[in-house]
Amino acid sequence: MMGRVIEERLLIVLILVIVSFDVEAQQKSILINCGSNSSMNVDGRRWIGDMVPNNNVTLNSSGVVASIDALSGNSIYEPLYRTARIFTDSLNYTIKGVHGNYIFRFHLCPFEIVDHNVNESSFGVVVNGMKLLSEFSVPGKISEKNVNLLNAGKNLSSFFLIKEYILDVNDDKLVIEFIPSRNSFGFINAIEIVPVVGKLFDGSVSKVGGENLNLTGRAMETMYRLNVGGPEIQSNQDPDLRRRWEVDSSYMITENAGEMIKSSSNITYASVNDTSVAPLLVYETARAMSNTEVLDKRFNMSWKFEVDPDFDYVVRLHFCELTYDKSNERVFRIYINNRTAADNLDVFVRAGGKNKAYHQDHYDPVSLKIDTLWVQLGPDTSAVAAGTDALLNGLEIFKLSRNGNLAYVEKFDLAGNSGSKSNSKLLWVGVGAGVASVAIIACIGVFVFCFCKRRRIESNDAKNNSQGWRPIFLYGGAAVNSSVGGKGSTGNQKLYGSVASTGAGKRFTLAEINAATNNFDESLVIGVGGFGKVYKGEVDDGVPAAIKRANPHSEQGLAEFETEIEMLSKLRHRHLVSLIGFCEEKSEMILVYEYMANGTLRSHLFGSDLPPLTWKQRLEACIGAARGLHYLHTGADRGIIHRDVKTTNILLDENFVAKMADFGLSKDGPAFEHTHVSTAVKGSFGYLDPEYFRRQQLTEKSDVYSFGVVLFEAICARAVINPTLPKDQINLAEWAMRWQRERSLEKIIDPNLIGNYCPESLSKFGEIAEKCLADDGKSRPTMGEVLWHLEYVLQLHEAWLNKDNSADNSFSSSQALSGPQDGSVEVAKEHPNQDEEVDLNAAI
Template sequence: MKVQGAGNMGILLLVIMFMLKLSVKAQTVSYLINCGTNSSVNVEGRRWVGDTSPGNNVTISSSPGIEASTNVFNGDPVHEPLYRNARIFTEDLNYTFQVPNGDYFLRLHFCPLAFDGYNVNESYFAVEANGLKLVSEFNVPGEISEKNLNLLGSGARANSSYYYILKEYFFSVETNSIVVDFIPSRGSFGFVNAIEVIPEINKLFVDSVSRVGANGGNSSLNLSKRGIETMYRLNVGGSSVKPSRDSLWRKWETDSGYMINADAGSEIRNRSNITYANPNDTSVAPLVVYETARTLTNTEVMEKRFNMSWKLQIDPDFDYLVRLHFCELFYDKPNQRIFRIFIDNKTAADNFDVYVRAGGMNKAYHEDYIDSISSKNDNLWIQLGPDTTTGSAGTDALLNGLEVFKLSRNGNLAYVQTYNNVKARKTSRSLILWVGIGAGIASIAVLAGVSMLIVWFCKKKREENDTKKIPPAWRPLSLHGSVVNAKGSTSYQNLNGQLGTVRSGRRFTLTEIKLATNNFDESLVIGVGGFGKVYKGEIDDSTLVAVKRSNPQSQQGLKEFETEIEMLSKLRHRHLVSLIGFCDEQNEMILVYEYMSNGTLRSHLFGSDSQPLTWKQRLEICIGAARGLHYLHTGSERGIIHRDVKTTNILLDETFVAKMADFGLSKTGPSLEHTHVSTAVKGSFGYLDPEYFRRQQLTEKSDVYSFGVVLFEVVCARAVINPTLPKDQINLAEWAMRWQREKSLEKILDPRLRGNYSPESLMRFGEIAEKCLADEGKSRPTMGEVLWHLEYVLQLHEAWLRSNAGDYNSVSMVRDLGPIDEGESEVANSDSGEPLKANGDVADPMDPMAVGVDELSQMVNQQGR
C-alpha cells in the first residue's frame, strides 16, 4: 500500500509538472502578423503569418480594409518581404488576439511606401489597444527630413533611401484578449504593415520606482492600470544590437547621435564573464549591452566638472521612466568610481558606486527613475558626472545602456505631432468650401493692396526726391522710425524692418556729446574705422567713455552701426564691451561705450612701445576673450556669431580684463533646423575661416577658427599677414601650424617670453590653437571647449610659477570648488570662485562648459572702440 501510494504521488507530480509546462507554453504564445496579405514570410529567422492566412488565430473586423502591395521598394532587403505589403483602411479596423492574462509587448510597424491611389502624406489615424490610446492624428509622411526623423524618436529607423517607424508598447492584459483598433481621421485613411504581440513572462518592470528631484522618495507606477511606450533604447558606448540578439527581439541603438558632445565619453569594452546581479533580470537587457560602456574622457583637467550628457526629444506633459544600465568593467574594488546622476537637470542619485550596488565587478545591474515632464518641456536631459566630494580614486562616471519609457496618463499615450514637410490634409468638403471663400476674399484684398501699393510708391518717390536735398547721404536713427518710450529707452526700426529696443539706452543730446569730446577734438581720436572715428570723452562726474561717431558718407558703416545697436542692446557680459547710450540728433548717429584704458590686445603684442605682456597675462586675456565669445554663442536661443574675431577687436581695461568689441558684422546663429547661416563672406583677411570662404556657410566654428589665429598671434607677437616676410612666413596661421605640427612652437615664440613660461603650458596652448584651425568646422572644438582647455593651460603655468618660486606644496592644481549643487555642473570663475554662468545666474548642468562671470557693474572707466 505504501508503494502504491508513493507511485500515486509520483504520477501526481508528473501531472503537475506537465500542467506547468503547458501553462508556460501558453504564456509564451506570440503573434507575428504580416498585414495586408495571406502569405507568410521569414524575416531574421522569424516567421510572419499573413493577417488573412487560415488558422492564424487572429480575428479581423468585418470591414478589413484594402490589401495593398507595391513593386517599388528601395529599402533594407531584410525587411522587404514584410514591408512590401500593408493593410489600408478608410473605416475603423480592429485586430483581436486571444492571449492568456499577463504582460505583453505590442509592436506596430509602419513603412510609408507608394500605393496606387493613396498618398501616405495625407494619412492620419488613431490607434487604441484594449481602450488605451496609443496615437492620435498619427501621420507617417512619405518624405521626412533628418530633423523630423529625430522627432520620431528611437522608433524611427532610416537609411539613405527610406525609413520606417516601429512603435512599441507594453501593458497588462486581464481580459484574455488584445484588441487593437485602427481609427482613420475623418476624410482620411490609415495603414499598417506588421503587428507583433510578444509575451513577457519575467517581471520586466516593478511598481515602486525612485522619483528624481528634491523631494525624492519612491513612487508607485500602478503598472496594472497604465500603459508604457518605449521612447528610446540605447546601447551606450557600443554598436547597435540587432533584435535577434535580444530575447524579446528589441533593437538597441547607438547613443552617440543623442550626446551633446560624443567626445565627452570614451568607449570601453570588456567581454569577460559578465553575469546578472539579479538572476531574474535576464529579460531586462541582453548581456551584450553590458559589455560596452562610456566613461568620462580623460581630459587631464584637474577640476573635474565635466558631464556626459544625452539630450532626448520627448512628448511634453507625461511621466517618464528612465532605466539606466550599469556594469563595472574596470575596477575590482568599491569606492574607485563614484559619480552623480542628473535627470531633467535634477539630482537622481549621488555617491553612485556601480561596484557596490551591483555586488562586484562584471555584474549587470540597472536602476529605474521616474520623472514628470511639464507641458512646456519637450526635451529630456540625462547626465552623469563625477562626485568630487567623495574622494574616490577615479572622479569618473560610467553608463552601459539607457532606456526611456513614456507612461500613460488617464488612459492616454497619444501626443499629436506634426512635421514641417507634411502637407496639411483636407479634412472635409466644408473645409474646401471655406478655403474657396477665403481665396475669393483674399483675391479682393490683393487687388486692393496692389492699388494701395501703387499709390504709396508714387508718394514714396516724391518723398525721396525731397530727401535728396537733405545732407548727408544717409538718414539718421530718428528718420528710421525711432520712438522714445515712457521709460526713456528708444525703440527703433532696423534695416531689416524689425523693431528693436536700445535697453541700455541713455539718450545723449548732441550738446552733451560735443561737451564730452571738446567738440570732437581731433587730439581725442583713439581709433578710426570704416564707420568713422572714435573719440575719448568724459561725461557726468568725470566718467571716461569712448564715443563712436559714424561717418555719414559710409553706407557700409551705417549697416554695421545699426547691427551693433541691435546686438549690444541685448548683450550684457563682463567680457563684452558695454554700450552706455547713443545720440541721434541732427543727422548724427553716435554710440557711447565704456572706456578701455589699455586699448587693443594687438597694441600690446607688437607695433608699440607698451610693456610686453607676460605669459600669464596673455593666457588670462585669451580666457577672457573666449568667455565673451562662448557667451555670444550660447547666451541666446540661436546664439550670435561675431564674424570678426581679431586682436584689434579684443580690448583691455585698466586691469587688463579682456572684452570683445565691434559687433558690426555679427550675425544671429542658425535656427534649430539648420546647421549654418548662408551669407556673403565678410571678415578680416588672415583670420577668415577657409571653409566659410569656400561655401559661404557661416557657423560658430568660423569664430573658433579666427580665435585660433588669435592664439598663434598671442604666441608669436607678429601680424597675421606680413608681405615683407619670406613667402612661407607671410601667413601667420600657415607658418605657425607648420611649427606646431613639428612640436616646435617654442622656436617661433615671442623672444620677450624666453625663460618666463611653462613649456608644458605652451605645448598645450599650441594643441588648442591647432585644433581651432582644423580645415573642417566639425573637427574644431566649440568655444566652450576651447575655454575649458585654456583654463587648464593657465593652471599648468601657475603651478610652474609656484614650483619655480619654491612653493612645492602648491604644485597641485586642484581647486576646491565644493560640492555640485543639485542638478548643476560647475566651472569656477577664476575671479570670484563662484559657480556662475554667462549671464550671472547659476550654471546650467546641461552646459558642461558653463563659465563664471561677475555681475556687470555700473559703467566704469574703461575703453570702447
C-alpha cells in the same frame, strides 16, 4: 503499486508539458506586414501579410494599399517598408489569444503615395483603450527623437521610424485602432508584437529625491535606449526582445568627457531575474570618466535628451564593473535633472563583484514647462575612494502613461497655457483665433496703407539724395517713436534731443557727433570696415568713445548695422563692449561705443609695433573673451551666436581686459525644438566652422570652432591665412593642429614667449584648442567648459611664476578650481537669467 506511481508522474509531466505549450502558444510574437497579401522572412522571423487568409488578424476596413518597388537605405526591415496600409477612416486590427506583457512596435516609413502627401499625414493610435499617439505626423518627427537617419538624402524613403511601447494585455482580445486626424490620413508599414520574456520591471521604482512610485497598470513608451561607450546593437543581436541600442555619443554634452572601455571576459548577470533586462553585449562596453586627474571633483559625464513635458519618466541605468576587482575604487553620484538620484555608488559592491551586470531604475516627473531630461554621472566628493571616477554601460528612458494616455499633443487654453483641454474650450480658442486673425489682418492693411503713403511723401527727397538710409524704427532695431525724425518745413529732419534715450542707449544729435569727432577728422580714424569708419571721440564732457559711422553711400553693412543695434540694446556684460548710444539724423547712422584704449587683440600679437603680450596677458585676454561668449550663449532664452569670433573683434581696454565686439553677424540661437539655425554662411575666412560651411547649419559650437582658431593665433602670433607661406603652413588651424597632435606645439609658438611660460600650461592650452577644432560640432566643448579649462591653465602658469615664493613648488590638478557638487558648473555672476537648464549647459 509502483506502476501506478509511474503513471501518476507521467500524467503530471504531460500536464506540465501541455501547460507549457499553451503558455508558449500564447506568448508567440505577432509580426504583421501591413498592406501585403503575402508573408516573408525578415531578420530571421516570419512576417505575416495582413491580407493573408486565416492569419488570426481581423481588419474592420481594408483602407488603401500602397507599395513601392525599392527603397533607399540599409535597414534590415527594408523589405517590410515597401508596402503600407493607408487609412482615411478608423482602421482596427483585432487579434485574439493575446494575453500578458508585450512590447509593441509600429514601423513607419513614408514614401511617395499617389493622391496622398505624406507631409500632411496625421493620425492617432489606441491599443485596448490606451492612447499611444494623437495627431502624430511622421515627417514632422523625422528630425526629432527615436528616428534613424539612414542617409543624408532628401528622399523620405530613406527615413524610417519605430515607435515602441510596453503594455499589459488583460482582455480576451487585442484591438489596435488607427484614427486619422480630421481631414487627414495615416499609414502603417508593419506591426510587431513581442512577448516580454521574464520580468522587465519591478512593482515600484524609487523617485529622485522622494518616495517610490508604483508601476502597476502604467503603460510605457520607450523614448531612448543607448549602448553607452559601445557600437550600435541591432535588433537581431538582442534575440529575445529584438531591441535596438543606439550609440550614446550624439546625446553627450561633451563626448570626450568619457572614454570608452571594453571587456567581454566572463560577464554574467548579478541576478537570474535580470537576464531579460538587457543583453550581455550592453555590459561589455562602458564609458568611464577621462582624464580624471584634471577633472578632479569638478566635471561630470552628461547626456541630454528631448522629452515630452508633463509626463513621468523612468530612467534605467545599466552597470558592470569591467576594470576594478575590489571595492572603493570607483565611487560616484548620479544626477537626474540636476538633482541627486543616488550617491556613494560603488558598482563593484552593488553588483557583487567584477564583471557582474546589474541595473538601477529611477523615476522623475517632468514639469509642464520642461522638455529636456539630463542624466549626469560624477565623482562623489563625500566618499573616500581611491579614484574620482564614474562608469555607465547602458541607459534607457521610458515615458509613463498618465490617466490612460501616452500621447503628447501641444495645445493651448484661453489663457495661453499649454495643456490638454476640452472640446468646448478648443472651440472657443478657434473662434477667438479667427476673430483675432481678422483684426490682425485689418491692422496690417492699415499699417501697409500708412507706410506706403509715408514712403510716397518721402520719395521726392529720396530721388535727390543718394544717401539712402531709412529710419531705424522701420527695421525694429531700436525702440524709436515713429513721429521722431519727421520732416520740418525746410525739408530737413529735425534734430533729436540729446537727453532722449532708448533701449539702444542715448540718442545723440548729429551736432554732438560732429563735435565729438571734430567733424569726422580723418586723423581720429581708428578702424575701417565694410560699414564705414570708426573714429575716436569724446562725448558727455570728455568721456572717450569709439564712434562707428556707417557709409551712407552704400547698402553694404546695413543689415549688420541694424543687427548690432538690436543685439547690443539687450546685452550688458563686463566682457562685451558696451553701446553708449546712437545717432540717426540726416541719413546718417552712427553707433557710439565705449572706447577700448588698447585696441584689438590682434594688434598686440603681430602686424604692429606694439610690445608683445606676455603669456599671462594672452591667457587673461582669452579668458575674458570666453566669458563674453559664454554669456552670449547662455544669457538669453535661446542664446546668441556671435558668428564672427576673431582676434580683431576682441578688444582690450586700458587694463587689458578683453571684451567681445562687433555683433553685426550675430544670430539668435535655435528654438527649443531645434538643434541649429539654418542660415546662409557668413563669417571670416580662416575662422569659419567647416561643419557650418558644409551644412549651413549654425550652432553655438560654430563659435567654439572660431575661438579655437583664436587660441592658436594667440600662441603662434601669426595670421590665420598667410598665402606667402609654404602650402602646408598657409592655414593656421590646419598647421597648428598637426603640431598639436604630435604634442610639439612649443616648436611653433611666438618666439617672444620662449622661456617665459609654464610648459604644463602650454600643453593644457593646446589640448583645449584641439578640442575646439574637432570636426564634429557635437565633439567640441561648450564655451563654459572652455572657460573653466582656460582658468585652470592660468592657475598652472601663476603657480609656476610664484614657485620660488611658495613652500610647495608643485601644482597639481587637485588644486584646480573647486566648484559646486550638485551636478553643474557655476555660471558667471554677471549672468542675468540663471535657471536650472543654464547651469546644466555648463557641465560636461
